[in-house]
Amino acid sequence: MALTRAIEERGLSLYKQGKIPGSFYDGRGQEATAVGATFALGPADPVCPLIRDLGAHVVRGTTATSILAHYLGRADGVSRGRDGNIHFGEAQRGVVGMVSMLPDMMAVAVGMAWAFRLRGEQRCALSFFGDGATSVGDWHEAMNLAGLQRVPAIFVLEHNGYAYSTPSARQFVVDPLERAALYGIAGVAVDGNDAEEVFDATRAARERALAGDGPTLIAATTMRMHGHGAHDDASYVPREQLEHWAARDPLERQRDRLRSLGVDVEAIDESVREEIDVATQEALAMPAPEPASALEGVFCEGEAEPLGLGAAPWSGFAGA
């Protein structure tokens, strides 16, 4: 989690230095949700992270270097310069990189989970999405299909009260969490800024999914502490609201918790700082991709290689 934030902070500063092309999006303040939920998956459970979920990639084992190199559009970044900011995912780690169109990845997660159910595998699929994305027709179709087919899927709603500049009150009348039941989907509310609460809820959802009890929607209440992207100062968010949430910073909470367990948090911080510094140097030293490479790989020429099993160093608690 500390690493997640550190990567994004570094990304943002590189962006502000003009080193990162295009635009830049981060998930400041929402780290606990992505990290907590992804931690609860087994290595064979694919995950579809969204725009605020850098932590999901980190938990699956995507390195700081390859993420920063990705931001920078370098040849050895995750997407080899093909895509930018948070649009990436290491297929070999069971991570499906998001498309921008919200929330298209939900149907993809439903399809993966469906396949697991049909093949009788003990796996589930997880998709994140924001509160604003619940207004899109695809959300409804995916929820409906998931409930009908009782697929082993976990939907994590990152409820930060805003879709870009638009507050929830202009997105829906009734909270999406309440809608879950209407699809035959279990709904659970969690504090999205508490990594362990998110973890516990996800673990329980995973158990339900693997037991054949169908999908769960976990509504994680949280707050986007930055603008939608680096270009957005979020002046539409009342200052008091930000202050309220600043006092509930997920990282600080986890640090306190770790401290009380006797963990040397400062040492972790130090190691993260080092890791990021090294990663930044490595990433900056990487070359830009070869122009001609842009034309390669529109089609798969060989055998279709399915999603990898997620050789994540940390995830898989639930599978343990």
Place this chain on the structure above:
Amino acid sequence: MALTRAIEERGLSLYKQGKIPGSFYDGRGQEATAVGATFALGPADPVCPLIRDLGAHVVRGTTATSILAHYLGRADGVSRGRDGNIHFGEAQRGVVGMVSMLPDMMAVAVGMAWAFRLRGEQRCALSFFGDGATSVGDWHEAMNLAGLQRVPAIFVLEHNGYAYSTPSARQFVVDPLERAALYGIAGVAVDGNDAEEVFDATRAARERALAGDGPTLIAATTMRMHGHGAHDDASYVPREQLEHWAARDPLERQRDRLRSLGVDVEAIDESVREEIDVATQEALAMPAPEPASALEGVFCEGEAEPLGLGAAPWSGFAGA
């Protein structure tokens, strides 16, 4: 209602005689819903009928001759041969002809109602749709937007338990009526085979809409007594189910009611028969459209003429 059924019966027999090209769809058994709901509208309230709603057109005043001519693809049919079966609508009567894509017309109804609200007009818009159509993303988007904007719209769900051959149990887990509340939309269940019950519910919904109290979803339980189209023998429907519903035929129920009010039902039948015979002769005598006419009117060349105010001879009870 008798006229609606008579037109469809005649249409079907013309189809079986090979006189009607393409395919043929009817709303046998569901007449009360379309007729009852449309009757409750004012002439300035536009209506978006769907595949089972010939009655809505009839109530708005579209004549048997022009409907049969439409089925037959004649130059003077409602769509001038451009479209077939139930895909038509007389704009000058405030009827928006459906597209096939389900339930696209809902968003259109929301937009019309929205305009009425913004302009402060005492009008509402009504859209029909089937239970199967509620699985489509557009349904969700339209419901969500309607609830958010509290538009004066009436949604009539024709719940016949089937989407083509697919029973409701394979379309959704929770009944769409229950979903209405989750959009901030009032939900009302009615017997879709009782024209007067549908009428009353629609009238109440219209009053709510005009009072600024937002949209209503009316769930009309009914049964499609024929196949999805003339090509479909509906052998997937259990015989007992059809028998159950045959005993609840909406037309017979209305006839009984009228009889008990002292109306000479046989005289109505006789006049309908005559009207249909005349209409059939007239329609069959009409020419096929001029081939070159197919190319005309892709674009509007003059002024955009808004939807007409529905010079329906019968509708407008609610406005009276």
Place this chain on the structure above:
Amino acid sequence: MELTYLDAISDALRVALREDERVLLLGEDIGAFGGAFKVTAGLQQEFGVDRVIDTPISEEAIIGGAVGAAIVGMRPVCEMQFADFVACGFDQLVNVAGKLHWRLGLAAPIVVRLPSGGGFAGGPFHSQNPEAWFMHAPGLKVLAPSSAHDAKGLLLAAIADPNPVIFLEHKHLYRRIRGEVPEGFYQTPLCAQTVRDGDDLVVIAYGAMVHAALDAAAEIEEASVRVLDLRSLVPLDERAILDAVHDCAKVVIVDEANYTCAAGAQVASLIAQYGYEDLDGPVVRVATPDVPIPFAPSLERAVLPSAERIRDACRELLAY
């Protein structure tokens, strides 16, 4: 064995389901009912409800779900009830399926079957030819067989292909065309085929228009007219096209789709650039004008390219 075009498609599905347990069929009413055109008749009975799956009306979720299943190792084959409804699943196709391999190196071996085309009074919503939309969306293969033999062979090739494939099956060929079809498994290569020899002029066509072109060519006794059946639109067999132009020097390109930006526009532009020196006359196109497809036979005949229109275009060009 001699099979109709439709039965050849059914047979391909049966062979694929038998030989590859990863194959899965998804669609509306495809199960017990066997699909709107009975292409999947009997398959659910033979392979079970877990391999031939009735879905709710949810085109986005069907395609997105298929992508999900595909990336974890399945081979889903989706049926759109009519090609027209693919507009409702458009986003998942172009933005998720089409870009996945290029972005993430993750293959999405799905097939989307589109019963397409007109000629039987289907009207504006049951007659469309949407192939050009997908030709203009990188990462999707687009196939359009004209014979029973190729329908089976190309469908088997599509299912075996590691990429998303749009499979256009022409409804008007379903029962009108029959031919020798090998038993069991075989694949038709994704390239064009000369279906009639000749060297004065070549007519380039695909799908149902191949038959119109053959009829036209047969009527022209005064010259030797070749007919090239493209069969695959993506990849487009540019070599075969240019070779034919080289041999014949005169070319007529036929689309059943609307004129502007159709497949034929691409073929014409290819020839105008790379076959220019071989040309002895203008590159002539015959296509449906830019109008919706009308219902009435007199109108539909006026817009769809007919053997007569093609013949006349050939004659005029031959006289050049």
Place this chain on the structure above:
Amino acid sequence: MELTYLDAISDALRVALREDERVLLLGEDIGAFGGAFKVTAGLQQEFGVDRVIDTPISEEAIIGGAVGAAIVGMRPVCEMQFADFVACGFDQLVNVAGKLHWRLGLAAPIVVRLPSGGGFAGGPFHSQNPEAWFMHAPGLKVLAPSSAHDAKGLLLAAIADPNPVIFLEHKHLYRRIRGEVPEGFYQTPLCAQTVRDGDDLVVIAYGAMVHAALDAAAEIEEASVRVLDLRSLVPLDERAILDAVHDCAKVVIVDEANYTCAAGAQVASLIAQYGYEDLDGPVVRVATPDVPIPFAPSLERAVLPSAERIRDACRELLAY
């Protein structure tokens, strides 16, 4: 007054809102926030929340709702946050809006604004040029201004037009291009314009590519190169295209969109058929190859047509 391309668009919206009370803006984050690109900045403050309306993320409902409002007399102008998201509202555009007038004689005067195009490291989901999809959908007008003057004049023409209009505003021109723009109301006609004289070769382009073409032409001192700015893709100014070919005999057609079935394919096919005799050399196309638009500047530059590529293509053709 001198305005940027972006400010010219804002000004057109302001003028339209002032002069026509039927005009209404719909879109995501367009209200207080002023839109992702600030095109609508200040408009909600000036015209109120009932005329500049923040919608939920619901592209289908936005477009369908706009159609509904339009057919009862409003003039809705919808903003897609990026052109890429129009894929999510595709069905309403092609099946509802595009076919409405031809089917029902009912005009749908809506405008859908699409911030389109690449050149600024937007990556595969924020750089697309979807115009050809809509050129291949009868009933939609498609406009693509290249200058501030035309951006305002064409947008005002689009809003006044009784038909659905797709308005492509090129993001990369937003702040890069400025020019003299008349105050108040004026309309730019829907036809092509010669933006540079010349008679040895004509480069045909639209949108941002007009500027690349002008840069290329300026570099070619050895010949006189004309540049034709199409401005309107539907209707396509066939006369102007053929006249230019008549005058210049050599033609290079530029698309920023993907090559296959692009607008340029249509233009090339038009010339190959109707301008064949005027040609003195192949019809050369320069376009983005059939790949998603990459993020990294080195890759993006490699795929988007540049002034250099256009210049080289011209030189090669001039030497023919």
